[in-house]
Amino acid sequence: MTLTDTLDLAAVLVFALTGALTASRAQLDIVGFIFVACLTAIGGGTLRDLLLGRDPVFWVSAPEYILLAAGAAVLVFFTAHLFESRYRAILWLDALALAVAVSAGVGVALSMEARAVNVVTMGVATGCFGGLMRDVVCNEVPLVLKQGELYATAAFAGALSALVALQFDLSLAVALIAAAVVTFILRAGSMVFGWTLPVYRPRPPR
Amino acid sequence: MTLTDTLDLAAVLVFALTGALTASRAQLDIVGFIFVACLTAIGGGTLRDLLLGRDPVFWVSAPEYILLAAGAAVLVFFTAHLFESRYRAILWLDALALAVAVSAGVGVALSMEARAVNVVTMGVATGCFGGLMRDVVCNEVPLVLKQGELYATAAFAGALSALVALQFDLSLAVALIAAAVVTFILRAGSMVFGWTLPVYRPRPPR
Amino acid sequence: MTLTDTLDLAAVLVFALTGALTASRAQLDIVGFIFVACLTAIGGGTLRDLLLGRDPVFWVSAPEYILLAAGAAVLVFFTAHLFESRYRAILWLDALALAVAVSAGVGVALSMEARAVNVVTMGVATGCFGGLMRDVVCNEVPLVLKQGELYATAAFAGALSALVALQFDLSLAVALIAAAVVTFILRAGSMVFGWTLPVYRPRPPR
Numbered sequence: 001m002t003l004t005d006t007l008d009l010a011a012v013l014v015f016a017l018t019g020a021l022t023a024s025r026a027q028l029d030i031v032g033f034i035f036v037a038c039l040t041a042i043g044g045g046t047l048r049d050l051l052l053g054r055d056p057v058f059w060v061s062a063p064e065y066i067l068l069a070a071g072a073a074v075l076v077f078f079t080a081h082l083f084e085s086r087y088r089a090i091l092w093l094d095a096l097a098l099a100v101a102v103s104a105g106v107g108v109a110l111s112m113e114a115r116a117v118n119v120v121t122m123g124v125a126t127g128c129f130g131g132l133m134r135d136v137v138c139n140e141v142p143l144v145l146k147q148g149e150l151y152a153t154a155a156f157a158g159a160l161s162a163l164v165a166l167q168f169d170l171s172l173a174v175a176l177i178a179a180a181v182v183t184f185i186l187r188a189g190s191m192v193f194g195w196t197l198p199v200y201r202p203r204p205p206r
Numbered sequence: 207m208t209l210t211d212t213l214d215l216a217a218v219l220v221f222a223l224t225g226a227l228t229a230s231r232a233q234l235d236i237v238g239f240i241f242v243a244c245l246t247a248i249g250g251g252t253l254r255d256l257l258l259g260r261d262p263v264f265w266v267s268a269p270e271y272i273l274l275a276a277g278a279a280v281l282v283f284f285t286a287h288l289f290e291s292r293y294r295a296i297l298w299l300d301a302l303a304l305a306v307a308v309s310a311g312v313g314v315a316l317s318m319e320a321r322a323v324n325v326v327t328m329g330v331a332t333g334c335f336g337g338l339m340r341d342v343v344c345n346e347v348p349l350v351l352k353q354g355e356l357y358a359t360a361a362f363a364g365a366l367s368a369l370v371a372l373q374f375d376l377s378l379a380v381a382l383i384a385a386a387v388v389t390f391i392l393r394a395g396s397m398v399f400g401w402t403l404p405v406y407r408p409r410p411p412r
Numbered sequence: 413m414t415l416t417d418t419l420d421l422a423a424v425l426v427f428a429l430t431g432a433l434t435a436s437r438a439q440l441d442i443v444g445f446i447f448v449a450c451l452t453a454i455g456g457g458t459l460r461d462l463l464l465g466r467d468p469v470f471w472v473s474a475p476e477y478i479l480l481a482a483g484a485a486v487l488v489f490f491t492a493h494l495f496e497s498r499y500r501a502i503l504w505l506d507a508l509a510l511a512v513a514v515s516a517g518v519g520v521a522l523s524m525e526a527r528a529v530n531v532v533t534m535g536v537a538t539g540c541f542g543g544l545m546r547d548v549v550c551n552e553v554p555l556v557l558k559q560g561e562l563y564a565t566a567a568f569a570g571a572l573s574a575l576v577a578l579q580f581d582l583s584l585a586v587a588l589i590a591a592a593v594v595t596f597i598l599r600a601g602s603m604v605f606g607w608t609l610p611v612y613r614p615r616p617p618r
Contacts (some may be wrong), residue, residue: 004237006553008449015414023263026351026353026408027353027407028351028353028405028406029354029356029359029402029403029404029405029406030359030403030404030406031356031358031359031362031403032350032351032359033406034358034362034407035334035358036351037332038327040330046257050256050462051458051468051469052468052472053467053468053469053472055259056257056258056259057257058260060257060258060259060320060324063321063324066323066324066327067323077406080406101229111341115475116475117475117478117479118472118475118478121450123477124447128447129416132549135547136342137338137342137351138347138351139347142549143552144442144444144447145438145440145448145550146547147438147439147440148441150441150442150443152443152446152447153441153443153444156443157310196441197441197442197443198441198442199439199441199444200435200436200439200440200441200442200445200489200492201439201441229612229614232557232559233559233611233612233613234557234559234611234612235560235562235565235608235609235610235611235612236609236610236612237562237564237565237568237609238556238557238564238565238611239612240558240568241536241540241556241564244533252463256462261465261492262463262464262465263463263465266463266464266465266526266530269527269528269529269530271532272529273529283612286612342548343544343548343554343557344557345553361414
């Protein structure tokens with residue numbers, strides 16, 4: 001199992017937890033938990049594989065991904081009441097999943113010798129789309145579009161830092177870890193310390 | 207024309223009717239009816255074919271699917287006022303379309319010798335995604351996520367029962383019919399008798 | 413660079429502008445502008461390429477598309493306050509992007525020798541899906557579903573007119589220009605003069 005496969009597996013697990021917790025907020029039944037967990041877990045990587053023409057997509061050739069996501073959903077169904085704040089748990093798990101998924105996206109794109117622009121795009125897409133589908137389907141405000149927080153920015157900077165690491169002749173493993181760490185630090189810093197980029201606000205009339 | 211093609215055609219027809227009826231609730235014009243009907247009719251099967259790497263997707267190689275969906279939309283445009291309750295008609299037609307589409311999804315996955323996990327996943331995806339797109343685009347609450355009703359569960363049990371039938375050495379035709387019948391009975395039982403799985407509810411504080 | 417590539421490039425640029433302006437209405441930061449602009453700009457063409465089995469999709473093999481969309485987003489971030497009405501700007505740019513994208517979709521489908529039905533479907537899908545994703549993600553009412561306006565209808569008529577032009581032995585360039593012009597005139601006429609098709613309204617009870 002390659003490093004990229006491991007990253008994909010970790011992203012699937014953690015995104016599945018966020019999907020199941022979101023399903024608990026919508027008070028779905030256990031199959032609803034599994035449905036939203038799988039959608040969230042494999043959404044970003046599936047888009048990446050379709051765009052890169054990777055045939056078949058990662059979870060079709062390896063059933064453990066779906067089974068892992070379903071298992072995580074069942075676990076959450078019986079333990080979600082133990083969380084003090086499920087929304088905070090979603091936010092933190094989503095930050096972790098985002099970081100790992102960006103790294104997995106970058107890894108797959110690099111392994112297919114994609115151009116630099118596409119490496120960054122695939123990192124951002126793999127990181128952001130699972131959570132975006134989860135939030136659109138469950139009618140929550142998409143985290144990626146929440147005002148005044150770093151999300152796509154964190155994914156973008158993380159994917160970019162992998163390319164920078166490779167420019168400095170660091171190994172692939174170091175580059176992928178850098179992608180995950182930079183993404184997570186920026187996202188976590190945004191949640192804890194309010195790090196942000198200026199948002200668009202029309203100038204007040206004079 | 208194989209049994210699976212026939213199931214795809216039936217699913218396209220019935221899903222197109224639900225899409226057009228949903229368009230009537232949104233008071234669209236006739237091209238809006240056709241647009242939503244086509245999206246609903248081919249959405250699930252398209253996703254399945256993209257995921258399985260079936261190239262080209264089913265309706266690209268056979269124009270009758272799109273024409274059938276468009277024809278159904280035109281028919282509904284001129285007859286929707288005859289329905290006493292369009293919402294009830296949508297619910298029942300959607301249940302029928304779900305059942306047939308799950309069966310079609312299972313049939314295509316089996317014909318491509320997919321693994322058991324993927325057969326179930328493709329059955330559920332083919333059944334659920336057309337209606338999900340219809341509801342997200344038309345801003346209705348997705349049926350698949352409506353609390354306290356069997357929907358994804360019905361699709362899941364239907365797809366599973368086809369695999370069980372094949373384990374008992376029953377023919378492919380019997381397995382596909384079993385998938386459709388089990389899905390429809392569970393979904394209809396849920397609508398008529400209120401069959402349901404327990405939904406997630408946080409324990410009350412003691 | 414072929415005529416179709418040029419049309420794709422123009423559609424990407426103008427759709428990116430509408431995406432960035434929509435991001436400004438949601439008060440996102442600069443990376444949010446880039447994210448929504450890229451999603452809108454490449455959404456329709458990506459769907460078309462996936463459906464037609466065109467591997468890889470157009471922007472994966474040519475990084476300038478993504479860079480152009482990102483550049484347009486940055487430009488809008490710093491100049492959006494100059495627009496008197498950003499909503500009107502979105503409407504008009506979207507009409508232009510729709511027209512060009514329908515033409516690009518028709519051109520790609522023709523270049524792959526698709527059947528007539530699929531040429532029309534690909535024209536409509538390329539034109540409509542980028543804006544649809546933009547509006548679903550940003551929680552605006554999708555323009556394609558706005559009641560009492562020509563949108564999918566304009567795209568449909570535009571794609572059809574390219575086929576008619578080819579029937580009369582006109583050149584491909586003329587057919588593609590006809591698609592764009594017919595789409596734009598119908599959409600613009602709908603916005604300015606209120607051109608419309610009758611929408612579905614249940615008969616009043618007698």
